[in-house]
Amino acid sequence: MTFPHPQARLVAAGEPKGGLSGDELVHHIARTADVLARLRPGPLLCGMRNNLASVLRYLAAWRAGRAIALLDPDLPAGALADLSRRFRPAALLGFTHAVDGSPPARHEAPPPHPDLAVLLATSGSTGSPKLVRLSRQAVLANAHAIVEALSITPGEIAPTSLPLHYSYGLSVLNSHLAAGATVVLTEAGLLERSFWAHLDEHRCTSLAAVPYQYEMLRRLRFDRAEHPSLTTLTQAGGRLSPELVTRFSAQADRFFVMYGQTEATARIAVLPPDRLADRPGSAGRAVPGGRLSVVDDEVVYHGPNVMMGYADDAADLALGDQLGGVLRTGDLGRLDSDGFLYLTGRLKxxxxxxxxxxxxxxxxxxxxxxxxxxxxxxxxxxxxxxxxxxxxxxxxxxxxxxxxxxxxxxxxxxxxxxxxxxxxxxxxxxxxxxxxx
Missing domain, CATH: 3.30.300.30 (ANL, C-terminal domain)
Known part of the structure; x- marks a missing residue:
């Protein structure tokens, strides 16, 4: 299964060129992969920005079979030093703050498991978090499930409206690259004029946002009529109030409510636009290839996109799949007779x-x-x-x-x-x- 799709295109917002696609994109990925392949064994810790250099580094690590941790590029030096000590990376790439002092002593540590592709910080973690271990199969399975659930076609164009070190933001990138679509890379935020200038210039067709961003858009009196190419809005990252669901579903041809966790690579359930009216408050049904159950009021997800497990240090990176495709989410909820999920709270x-x-x-x-x-x-x-x-x-x-x-x-x-x-x-x-x- 080719990833990215041969038709996929990356566009750096504000650049006069038409972006990278086809053989040119493959060439850039391969050139960076050759550099990464020559590094000593161990994971790569990458400060993941919403720019072309970071995305090429990520795709090159995928091509070279190197496990890569996609982290906040602005991590404080102390937190970055602690991660470096714990995970003994082959390289630190793209971070704002340098790590003071000499590299940590290299003790014997087994190489990362061959199935391990991506490491992400647990959702909501600050400081020095544990990392979620995601296999190549999990990343691809969730990307293709999202493509199917959201009907993403090669003609779709999505901006990076969320950080790419955040599982929701990364899933937008992965799903569009898997579908042969276009991703416009911008480091501007939704509250900046330049973001909307880039969105209109590149005729973006969809926008992904979390509840806080939708609240900001409401305060800014967002008007879809000012952005005629924008047809699809997606929401995850927490519960959106019914009032905002109603408001923004009226501002789009398609509005998708979604539920997910970093531990499931990104998305677990999707509520399609045609079920918003008859399933108000629902997080939707399981993504294609997945299954939901409720055990003692806790939502349990079964699917190929479930993580291999957590990692606290370098030794954990060598471990295989510890969960067998079953994730106890820690969320409380219920399923109706048609399999639609309703979340009611968190266990903790x-x-x-x-x-x-x-x-x-x-x-x-x-x-x-x-x-x-x-x-x-x-x-x-x-x-x-x-x-x-x-x-x-x-x-x-x-x-x-x-x-x-x-x-x-x-x-x-x-x-x-x-x-x-x-x-x-x-x-x-x-x-x-x-x-x-």
Whole structure:
């Protein structure tokens, strides 16, 4: 199975050339692969930017059979040094910060498993995370499942609207390359004028975004009529409010709601546009080739795109498949009689107030109609972080939660923040909030 597809095209936004495709793309990949193949054994740690150099490096590692970790290029020097110590890479490529001091001592470590292709940080991880081990089969299986579920054709053109070191952003790249479509590489964000200039210049047909980005687009009064080539919108990375699903599905010919995890290479379920009306709130059905079940209220996914396992250090990279295609997601949910998935919370998003169990996702859902908020657990209390509220507003939210959840309001510590801290993926950085308590 050829990857990328012979018709696939990479375009660097703002460049006058028509991009790389066909034999020219193959030539550039092969030339970089030759360089990578001459490096000493071990994984490659790559600061993955939304630019041509990073994507060529990724595809060259794939061609050369080198395991490559795609990481935040702006990792602090200390975190990068810790990853280097733990994983003993053959090279560090593309990072903003250099690692101080001499390379770590090279102790005996088995080479990475031959099936291992890509390493990604666990979703929401900051600092020095454990890595998700993805096989070549898993990457290709999920790419082709997405192509089928979203009906991606060679005529599709997608911009890099998400970081490529994030599984959702990487899956957009992989699926379009697998389909023989075009990817426009831009490091501009959705709030920058240049992003929309690039989108219009290259006549992009689809846009992928997470809930926070859709909230920003709502505030900016996004109007699809200003971008006539844009026909498809996709959403993953967390639950999008019903109001925003309705608003943006009306702004596109096709609006896909999706659910996924890094541990499943990217996407697990897709709700197609024609089921938005009769399955409101659903995350959809399993992607082609996959299957969903619910065991003790936990969502379990079965499919060829499930990770091989986690890695904490270099020795773990030599391990084979530890999960056998079965992923316990840690998400709570239910399936209806037609196999549509409804998510209800996280197993670990549970706090206790005066001995009573409180689901933090329920807390956030209850207050979603007020201001942007996030909930974290503390010692016998729930801390609620609310954007821009004054003291009276915070006290009002605490009393509202107490009444709604039938727990004394003093169990909720509502605090004002100017802005909720966000990860590069647009998700709330709960670890940053927890560090303030």
């Amino acid at each position: 998003r549970i706090a206790k107030i005066f001995g009573i169990r409180v689901n933090l996702d329920d807390v956030e859902r209850l207050l979603r109609d007020s201001v942007p908020i996030a909930a974290t657990s503390g010692d016998d209390r729930v801390t609620v972080w609310a954007e821009g509220l004054d003291a009276a507003g915070c006290a009002g939210l605490a009393r509202r939660l107490g009444a709604e959840l039938r727990v004394h309001w003093s169990g909720f510590d509502v605090r004002r923040v100017e802005r909720l801290p966000l990860l590069a993926t647009g998700k709330v950085d709960y670890r940053a909030l927890e560090s303030r308590t």
